[in-house]
Amino acid sequence: MGIEGVGARVSRKEDKRFITGSGRYVDDMVVPGMKHAMFVRSPHAHAQIKKIEVKAAQAMPGVIGVLTGKELKADGIGNLICGWMIHSKDGSPMKMGAWSPLAVDKVRYVGDAVVIVVADTKAQARDAAEAVEITYKELRAVTDASKAMDKGAPQIHPEAENNLIFDWDIGNADETAAAFKKAAHVVKMDVINNRLVPNAMEPRAALGHYDKAEDHYTCWTTSQNPHVARLVMSAFYNVAPENKLRVIAPDVGGGFGSKIYIYPEELVCLWASKKTGVPVKWVADRTESFLTDAHGRDHHTHAEMAFDKDHKILGFKVETKANLGAYMSLFSSATPTYLYATLLSGQYDIPAIHANVKAIYTNTAPVDAYRGAGRPEAAYLVERMMEVSARQFGVSPAELRRKNFIKAFPHQTPVIMCYDAGDFATSLDTAMKAADYAGFEKRREKAKKDGKLRGMGFSCYIEACGIAPSAAVGSLGAGVGLWESAEVRVNAVGTIEVLTGSHSHGQGHETTFAQLVAERLSVPLDSISIVHGDTDKVQMGMGTYGSRSGAVGMSAIVKALDKVEAKAKKIAAHLMEADEADIVIENGALKVAGTDKNVPWFQMALAAYTAHNLPGGMEPGLKETAFYDPANFTFPAGCYICEVEIDPDTGQTDIVQFVAADDFGNIINPMIVEGQVHGGVTQGIGQAILEGANYDASGQLLTASYMDYTMPRAGDVPSYKLSTSNTPSPSNPLGIKGCGEAGAIGAPPAVINAITDAIGTENLTMPATPQKVWAAIRSAKH
């Protein structure tokens, strides 16, 4: 590795613009003639729309247009869709209800968009939005998935009887039942995985511009995957054919999953731009984000685990109710199925697993993938189960895990996944050492003397990233392939542009992707530019989510680099009259190995473009494209240990130590990987003790601003102790596993295991707020 190559802690190329205020986010974009939009949204969780009166609003100062769903439908704009087909255990397809971008007859959650108002200023649009008169007939609402299938519960979509979207099974019920018959111990638990709001700091935004002269649309949008946005808006929403629609996702201020999906607002802005003849910009305020960004998690689960007399796991039975909200968001069906139940084996050798998942409509915001997506739900369930079981058996939680670890690879689990590499015991040992496990009891004693309750909790998580290969996900119901594309353009002076279908919104691709190229082609980092986020520049791509950009996106670059390198070597060999097999790339030049003969990189590039002296039959230029479809998922895994101190008088939890020992496979830039873990762990701690979206029974979101939804702040978390011990992934050329979601997956069970250890009761739900912890301590005493 060089100082700028693979494995180096290179500071980020993209930082300069962000630290000087020169980043360009959607809200910073200005198009001549641009106007501002405000959406009129449903104040009710469930209601029929009786009448929409827009005249008064149209007459307000500055108003250019007030448009409804009826007009949108009349123009042939399609409904929003879920792009992953799940079949119920009886073979029937999932029951997807219609989701009109602007509600026409009925609203189904608070925040459902009904009317768009376009005006000269945002304030005027808001003034006019208040003047739109909508007559509703309120209907009863249901927000809790565990009650939405009850008799007499309100029916949300005519397509989904009893609000049941699908009733899906995985694993083997008979084998699992047989395993439970043999069991010496059965541990049962009910677990709630709390609903979260992703809260990227940049609110969602869209700027739609219809150019009448060219009959062409441009959409600037806060997207993690602009190409998928273009595909879906063209193919399903009928906004425009792909060649007439350009989607640009410029600097995007965080996503965490919430910016994967194509929401009503971007396509309505595009349509409204054509209707009104002006470019239309919409920027969410924070409360709109709370109400309408796809939420995450929200599972109710009952689980039972069977053990033999020596505490070896025999079987695992899981029943989950997943709340999908009022409409099926783009990948909402995949999250509680293939991204969740396929990870229920955890790091353990479990001979038999059976899981049932019921996906349920409620009158709440749509729920979809949020950092971790299904895998945090699985890890929380499995890791709570291991800890509680160990406590019930009176054995060490670490040793119960160690006894049941998978030790040989590849390992086929009973729930589809084939783990290809890992070393779980090493991560556990590393974490225990870093956490000074041996000294814990002394620390607990000291805390006791100070009137504090100290606890330690483990979490040995595993996840599946880089979802692939495309044929496999296609067979599981995915509506898209999950490959990635890359194009490497070597310019005539030897500088390089890499076009990628991945999208960076904080992950640092402009640096890590360039490091890979610098390493391979022996050129300076500064001579490499990464281009992404614009459908006019990059032909096609699948975007960034599921920790896939390293494992899949960079692998596509490797494939393109292979081709570039081969052609460059041919040219150099020809120029030096050498055998191309003898050419090596070193120190900015192509050399004949073992000699001092060389052609500088830039000279080779120039030769490719002057084309005066190329090998016979070779095309001029140096530009190569590749599409990469991985062979398998990757399986990042690790061990987290959390230590807490609790003030029993207030219930306040102080995270006094947090240790992460991860296995991410090979690492391009350790500094960036650590940053991903810091952020992920903090979101995981947030889920465990701070964050929870809370609807009242009527469907009003009580936590719709930072006044009521607790975001982790600097004072809520400690500095972290991180380490990695890496087994390379065999399924991609770089051996990368991915690191973007691990923290959010592994942290919640570690934190809750630590708190329950401290307070001596398992009777605690996330977020474990001071009030809840205080109440749990009191109820344990009585």
Place this chain on the structure above:
Amino acid sequence: MYSVNYHRAASVADAAKLAKGEAKLVSGGMTLIPAMKTRLAAPSDLVDISRIDALKGIKVSGKTVTIGAATTHYEVATSDKLAKACPALSHLAAMIGDPAVRHRGTIGGSIANNDPAADYPSAMLALGATIVTNKRQIAADKFFKGLFETALKDGEIVTAVTFSAPAKAAYEKFRNPASRYAIVGVFVAKGADGARVAVTGAGDDGVFRSRELEAALAKQFDAAALASAKVPAKALMSDMHASADYRAHLIVVMARRAVAAANA
């Protein structure tokens, strides 16, 4: 935000003239401007009094402390004079909001707004402070009238607060994890007329004095005196962050800690 007319007052008299009808006074605006942004407040006019020099500054003469209404939380938190006369109040000011909020928010704005979770009202009550307006002087006990309600009349402007430095005082706060406002804030003071305990963030009807805790401390101003103290939950707020029972419990815990801190 709805349309509004902004005026910058040159003097208190000027402000009093402008503050008519649906107009509102604004100083730091740390509560009012956000409320206007979300359209929960819709004054016709805003009368800015933050740049009136006569309303600024901290004076300590003998035991008497006077703080101008437009003095920011930051200035209260960092005043050397006040740190000597009543460090508990400096400490309280340093715990309000965040640094940027403290740079703008003012003591006058906080007490005139009387948010049930604001910090200053508890200090004013416990210190037995006097609220000085352009028209009269009002004892803190008579000033705070309930949620966002005060004894202020139309056109009446808080110009300063004044109090006699206590022998001992301290403020302890348990924050709402999300908003960071007080779920329970307890200011205890031992002054000439004995122990006073005021509670913010918890009362159904805003800031209040806890007679139970004052009685317990009357005999002995010591945390031990509160060992078995109880506060009734009946008149306390209950929300998703804290039930009335939890608040009642926290009042005693915070009071105990405040007394210990005051004695330290």
Place this chain on the structure above:
Amino acid sequence: MSEVSLTVNGRRVSASVEDRTLLVHFLREHIGLTGTHVGCDTSQCGACVVHVDGKAMKSCSMLAAQASGSDVVTIEGLTDGGDLHPVQAAFKEHHGLQCGFCTPGMIMTTVDMIARHPEGLDEATVRAELEGNICRCTGYHNIVKAVLAASKTMSKVSKGKTKKAA
């Protein structure tokens, strides 16, 4: 309408704006300084922090008219077009940013924090002082590192200056 006239990053600017115009919108929309961001509606996220008359303030919670006559510094004006400010450099060196959206506010808050703590900073103080700035990406670990590093660098610089002056 109000005639708003202030100094922004050393330049006199004036404009006639609706009285309800917030300072942040004045900066972003009227004079095109889009480095200052809006991340919430309740004055909590701190993405909008600028310096008004030398003090960190939330530009989403004051009217442009209230700031009229003041001296405002935004992220774009931290340096006079030259090298990075030590706080900017520390955020880069310590990877104290990811998506960059909260970063301008974080940096403006940090510059103010360091100025108010000439005695130096420790981790607990930094974490408490960051109360009004929310970051969703970094988990604060590297932000805290960057703030502490910048504080050290700047105290060395100011000590150096004092020595020279002496």
